[in-house]
Amino acid sequence: MARWEPDARGRLETAAMDLFRERGYVGTTVEDIAARAGLTERTFFRYFADKREVLFSGAKELEKSIVLGIAGAPDAVSPLEAVVSAFEAAGAELEDRRDIQYVRARYALVTAHAEIQERELIKLAALAVAVTKALRARGVPEPTASVAAEAGIAVFKIGFERWVSQKKPRDFARHIRAAADVLKAVAAERKTTTVPHPKKKSTRRA
Amino acid sequence: MARWEPDARGRLETAAMDLFRERGYVGTTVEDIAARAGLTERTFFRYFADKREVLFSGAKELEKSIVLGIAGAPDAVSPLEAVVSAFEAAGAELEDRRDIQYVRARYALVTAHAEIQERELIKLAALAVAVTKALRARGVPEPTASVAAEAGIAVFKIGFERWVSQKKPRDFARHIRAAADVLKAVAAERKTTTVPHPKKKSTRRA
DNA sequence: CCTCCTGATGTCAGTTGCTGACATAGAGAT
DNA sequence: ATCTCTATGTCAGCAACTGACATCAGGAGG
Numbered sequence: 001m002a003r004w005e006p007d008a009r010g011r012l013e014t015a016a017m018d019l020f021r022e023r024g025y026v027g028t029t030v031e032d033i034a035a036r037a038g039l040t041e042r043t044f045f046r047y048f049a050d051k052r053e054v055l056f057s058g059a060k061e062l063e064k065s066i067v068l069g070i071a072g073a074p075d076a077v078s079p080l081e082a083v084v085s086a087f088e089a090a091g092a093e094l095e096d097r098r099d100i101q102y103v104r105a106r107y108a109l110v111t112a113h114a115e116i117q118e119r120e121l122i123k124l125a126a127l128a129v130a131v132t133k134a135l136r137a138r139g140v141p142e143p144t145a146s147v148a149a150e151a152g153i154a155v156f157k158i159g160f161e162r163w164v165s166q167k168k169p170r171d172f173a174r175h176i177r178a179a180a181d182v183l184k185a186v187a188a189e190r191k192t193t194t195v196p197h198p199k200k201k202s203t204r205r206a
Numbered sequence: 207m208a209r210w211e212p213d214a215r216g217r218l219e220t221a222a223m224d225l226f227r228e229r230g231y232v233g234t235t236v237e238d239i240a241a242r243a244g245l246t247e248r249t250f251f252r253y254f255a256d257k258r259e260v261l262f263s264g265a266k267e268l269e270k271s272i273v274l275g276i277a278g279a280p281d282a283v284s285p286l287e288a289v290v291s292a293f294e295a296a297g298a299e300l301e302d303r304r305d306i307q308y309v310r311a312r313y314a315l316v317t318a319h320a321e322i323q324e325r326e327l328i329k330l331a332a333l334a335v336a337v338t339k340a341l342r343a344r345g346v347p348e349p350t351a352s353v354a355a356e357a358g359i360a361v362f363k364i365g366f367e368r369w370v371s372q373k374k375p376r377d378f379a380r381h382i383r384a385a386a387d388v389l390k391a392v393a394a395e396r397k398t399t400t401v402p403h404p405k406k407k408s409t410r411r412a
Numbered sequence: 413c414c415t416c417c418t419g420a421t422g423t424c425a426g427t428t429g430c431t432g433a434c435a436t437a438g439a440g441a442t
Numbered sequence: 443a444t445c446t447c448t449a450t451g452t453c454a455g456c457a458a459c460t461g462a463c464a465t466c467a468g469g470a471g472g
Binding site for chain 2: 119184189
């Protein structure tokens with residue numbers, strides 16, 4: 001017989017999300033969360049570095065999945081393609097495993113509270129570092145690896161936003177792919193699509 | 207005769223930087239900063255939303271400069287080119303106005319402390335939003351505007367990092383341009399290739 | 413069976429970031 | 443002379459977070 005109820009971490013996570021939905025993020029204290037999970041505030045901080053961190057349990061898995069996806073891409077695939085493909089796969093995974101209502105609620109929290117968004121952004125930055133390392137392991141040199149990683153993150157951000165903002169989110173991979181195509185177009189074009197007669201010389205900014 | 211010493215905000219900013227250098231970020235309390243500036247903690251929080259914010263006085267100006275740069279770019283210039291050019295110009299401005307020692311010390315703080323880095327990242331995200339709006343004002347449609355903005359930010363991040371990591375930082379604009387070129391290569395290529403490191407004589411010159 | 417040790421949890425006191433409410437006082441306006 | 447305005451001070455208080463130490467069921471080894 002276990003001495004304590006199992007899965008304290010998981011209990012804290014669900015208690016937190018439930019309370020955030022009921023009373024909002026600011027209206028919920030860490031003590032509240034711990035109490036609902038049948039624990040104390042001190043124990044909460046043994047599992048999570050701070051109040052926000054309780055919302056980011058999936059970050060580690062996501063990173064692993066993406067790093068594996070990049071490592072497993074065929075050799076002939078370009079860096080950006082490898083990154084985008086890994087994001088597609090990881091996104092589809094998330095789409096299957098997570099309840100869309102949960103993803104929506106969490107996304108609402110992130111957009112509504114700057115402090116949570118800050119944490120989200122630093123997680124993405126850490127993901128960029130991991131992606132860079134995965135690319136370097138494929139033999140991609142710097143600064144190509146960093147640029148491909150950051151560009152990939154940008155694609156992921158925009159793809160995710162547009163996916164989650166749909167009435168009925170689906171086809172995560174399609175949104176990623178679409179954002180990647182836009183990136184390619186944006187990086188390729190030298191001028192605006194409608195350019196009848198070049199009047200000014202394109203004096204490069206000095 | 208002024209009732210109070212002038213420029214309370216500026217005094218708080220310099221007091222903060224000085225103390226961060228002397229005792230480190232965590233070793234400095236807001237009360238310390240206020241005391242050195244001849245003020246009280248409460249007054250500090252009237253000027254800055256929180257302790258970190260005292261390090262981000264330049265963000266507003268940077269954003270303005272970049273938005274103006276984008277708005278002022280010739281019509282024929284592509285979205286990404288407009289963004290990159292604006293970053294080049296703003297970077298050169300910063301290079302002129304700010305002491306390199308200050309930039310270095312601040313950069314060290316950002317990289318050393320996750321909480322400060324979080325703030326930096328959310329400022330960049332806000333900048334991306336502003337850039338997106340500036341592009342939309344040029345008639346660039348979504349999602350092209352968002353993608354160009356995020357890609358531009360990525361270029362700026364990497365360009366800045368490489369610039370500030372030099373023994374003697376100079377030619378900010380060249381680093382931005384180099385990162386942008388890498389991005390174009392990365393977005394264009396179908397297979398792995400090696401992109402040469404930015405050298406003095408880069409690909410383009412005006 | 414006894415003992416010791418381990419590890420998850422609790423208790424408690426303390427610091428710091430940050431906020432709301434209210435007070436103060438000099439400079440300028442009427 | 444009084445009035446107002448506004449930057450600042452004072453004070454009380456909450457919530458996030460930390461360090462130090464206590465507890466106690468259960469497993470390991472004798």
